[in-house]
Amino acid sequence: MHDMTGTKTTRAIGIIALLVTAWVVISAFFITPADQVQGDSVRIMYAHVPTAWIAYLAFITTAIASGFSLARRHRTLGFDRVAGASAEVGVLFMALTLITGSLWGRLTWGTFWQWDPRLTTTLFLFVTYVGYLAVRRIDGDPRQRARRSSVIALLAVLEIPLVHFSVVLWRSLHQEASVLNPDGDVRLDGLMLFTLFSGVAAFTLIFAWLVIHRQRLMALADLDRVVGLDAAISARRAEGIGSAAT
Amino acid sequence: MKDIGFILLSWVITVGSIATLAAVTLRRARELSARVPDDKKPWL
Numbered sequence: 618m619h620d621m622t623g624t625k626t627t628r629a630i631g632i633i634a635l636l637v638t639a640w641v642v643i644s645a646f647f648i649t650p651a652d653q654v655q656g657d658s659v660r661i662m663y664a665h666v667p668t669a670w671i672a673y674l675a676f677i678t679t680a681i682a683s684g685f686s687l688a689r690r691h692r693t694l695g696f697d698r699v700a701g702a703s704a705e706v707g708v709l710f711m712a713l714t715l716i717t718g719s720l721w722g723r724l725t726w727g728t729f730w731q732w733d734p735r736l737t738t739t740l741f742l743f744v745t746y747v748g749y750l751a752v753r754r755i756d757g758d759p760r761q762r763a764r765r766s767s768v769i770a771l772l773a774v775l776e777i778p779l780v781h782f783s784v785v786l787w788r789s790l791h792q793e794a795s796v797l798n799p800d801g802d803v804r805l806d807g808l809m810l811f812t813l814f815s816g817v818a819a820f821t822l823i824f825a826w827l828v829i830h831r832q833r834l835m836a837l838a839d840l841d842r843v844v845g846l847d848a849a850i851s852a853r854r855a856e857g858i859g860s861a862a863t
Numbered sequence: 864m865k866d867i868g869f870i871l872l873s874w875v876i877t878v879g880s881i882a883t884l885a886a887v888t889l890r891r892a893r894e895l896s897a898r899v900p901d902d903k904k905p906w907l
Binding site for chain 2: 638651658661838844
């Protein structure tokens with residue numbers, strides 16, 4: 618049995634993430650009250666808002682790791698793997714934000730989709746990072762790939778303030794932020810707020826677990842290529858020695 | 864509970880997608896780990 622990408626730390630993160638997620642699901646469905654205006658549909662918020670925040674966190678992590686990858690001469694590829702892994706997880710969370718938002722929109726606005734500023738900028742952010750992941754898959758020298766994708770990541774992250782403040786900058790169907798709004802006024806009941814922050818904590822732990830595992834997976838794929846190449850060179854040498862002897 | 868179908872669907876998609884990515888990641892890690900010697904894995 619070979620050791621994989623897990624360690625004691627990742628196992629601990631995984632177990633805590635599972636426990637906190639279980640609490641969030643139980644609280645979202647059975648403990649928190651229905652909203653005065655939105656009714657039971659507010660229970661989607663405990664999945665929708667944390668996925669959006671974690672997508673932001675993932676893309677900011679990608680930008681920071683990309684900055685280090687560009688600035689440092691050593692461990693460039695290590696930072697690039699963190700950037701790539703974080704963007705992969707971020708794209709999943711952003712997709713979940715769009716899907717859960719669409720379902721919530723159907724209940725509150727009566728429609729799955731509107732070309733509203735918040736929804737449109739979020740979709741644009743999602744497509745940008747899908748493009749970033751596509752660029753990462755272009756064949757070539759890994760260091761060149763790291764440089765190219767780092768530049769894209771540093772530009773793409775500038776879209777996040779545009780998405781977040783789109784509800785303030787333009788007239789939007791989407792409600793203003795209930796927590797991170799410009800007034801600094803939290804518009805949520807105590808238990809609802811606690812459940813929301815528990816969701817953010819749970820998804821942050823899941824994000825950390827996934828990024829650690831996926832960047833190690835990328836390292837394994839690179840190592841596998843090197844090990845395979847070494848084996849092929851050794852086999853070719855052995856063939857050469859064999860043919861020279863005969 | 865009103866609109867339980869939409870609420871449940873949101874949660875099933877969210878938790879299900881994350882669990883699927885975690886499972887795919889672990890399965891791929893198992894495959895690749897078997898091909899790479901343990902002394903080359905810096906996190907061990």
